[in-house]
Amino acid sequence: MTQQGTLGVAVIGTGRMGADHVRRINDVISGARVAAVVDIDAERVKAIAGGIEGCAAYTDPAQAMADPGVDAVLIASPGPAHEAALLAAFEQDLPVLCEKPLTPDAASALRVLEAEQKLGHRRVQVGFMRRYDREYLKLKALLASGELGRPLMLHNRHRNASVLPGFTNAMLINDSVVHEMDVTRWLLDQEITAVTVLRPKASGNAPEGLDDPQFVIFETDGGALVDVEINVSCGFGYQVQAEAVCESGTARIGDIHDLLVNTAGRWGGTIAPDFVERFEDAYDRQVQAWVDATRRGEVTGPSTWDGYAAAAVCEAGVRAQAEGHRVEVELIDRPALYGS
Template structure:
């Protein structure tokens, strides 16, 4: 490997294009060497931000051409497994955007394949773990300074969603992030999921019943509730309140300039995830690149974490129809300790 990690980005849609721009302009020790995208127009548009990158339509061809040292997967989740398998078989370090795969069965296949290697090679792109505020909250939990963590309350609010946004996507496309970051914050996995329905918003499109309240129980007894609201209108908001024995902590509050005018108090709020988690995305990519150079290969959520999230998502989707749904998982393998 040269001093600059040669990264092949699989998928040149919005997320892939964003990563291409990030790696070539804001990441040290790496550059885009290949764009793997079957759509010629998308590939050409992405290549404008990656001078010198080779274009391929299949990951297998990029590997055969020895064009990459590592792979970043940014195609939709249903296409992850066909890309993960050849990349793992080639022994390449991988950053895979969430989810690892769309279901626990295929995620388990990936976990089993990866364990044939000498160490974990897959990092899953749950970027919230790299957000400075989430990191500060985790440090507070671990320090014990405020006593034991008792409860967590989460808010996940989008201004609006399109007609193609389905009921199950409240879980698989949105709460999926909480299913990763909450256990990471609390140091304990999800053991059950329940969904409650408040009054339905009149702004929800036909066929979508929201907002929802997702209740999770963790193995250590911590109770979690997450408001998932995708038509809040005012902006994009992701926030968490932690209830400790000796106090509270909040993250994700609006920040920046505050204005008082005509009897009103004003402060800007984010409008989408790209600004709310801009720093987290940058730190995620840089940490991964550094880990590959150091030989540890993974600096964040691994494939087993991705598998646990898949199990939680399946429980969450079932819980949309009622009941408290258990999340059963085998002990974490030593390979992922």
């Protein structure tokens, strides 16, 4: 795809995230169009495609990828379907933006990693959108500058007002804390080597059967300690905060106060209701960056290695949670394709 051309994107999965990405490509970003939509619900994709000029509807991802109008793929289907879609994209040598998780477990992520290496070049950007959030980018730049010295600790808070029925303890790690796993690796430029999970007495707001909140601790190969408060039934909104404690100072993000109101003896602002609103700009920036890089013939952003590493840390986290003790992370050596 040349810089001048418009990127034809096949969006696989048209649930909440997929539909939002269709809207984003159609109405928000530049340089791309929705060339195809894919979902097992044939009526849904027909309805979506019918509202977009030149958009085809498919129920089979491989058929969509063979469409001559498709230049790239955005995977937003459920995690268990990602491996097959990624391998199909590799067969067509198509660039991919894959929503997290890369795959649901380390073994399948490793298969994807090995398949991409056989291509001899990167094709996948994983959708860890916090790397595109303006505040996280500022924190990353500050830490990379060395102005505050070596990072010693990283404190994270990750709070949801509530979760849907059926949310499990393992999902606390795989669906929520996975974001802190990725930003820890990215912000500190270190790998996570061990995970410990501690649990206070469950909140009265927690759904039956869910041990919420929990306190997760990471150790890194650079000697840093990282903690995560995961609290998915706090009741008051969606909050993501991080504070780096370094040798020569601290830096904190997540205290967003776009508008402060003083009235009737009180002051305050608003808290985002969910992740879609809180990280809307980050999602926009992520997809635009992917489109721009793809049109230049490049692949940037979180890699298949990052997706695999997150899956490996998740597995250690779920074990630590279930078994009640510290669990070491098992990682292969990083392949040369993904840098040092």
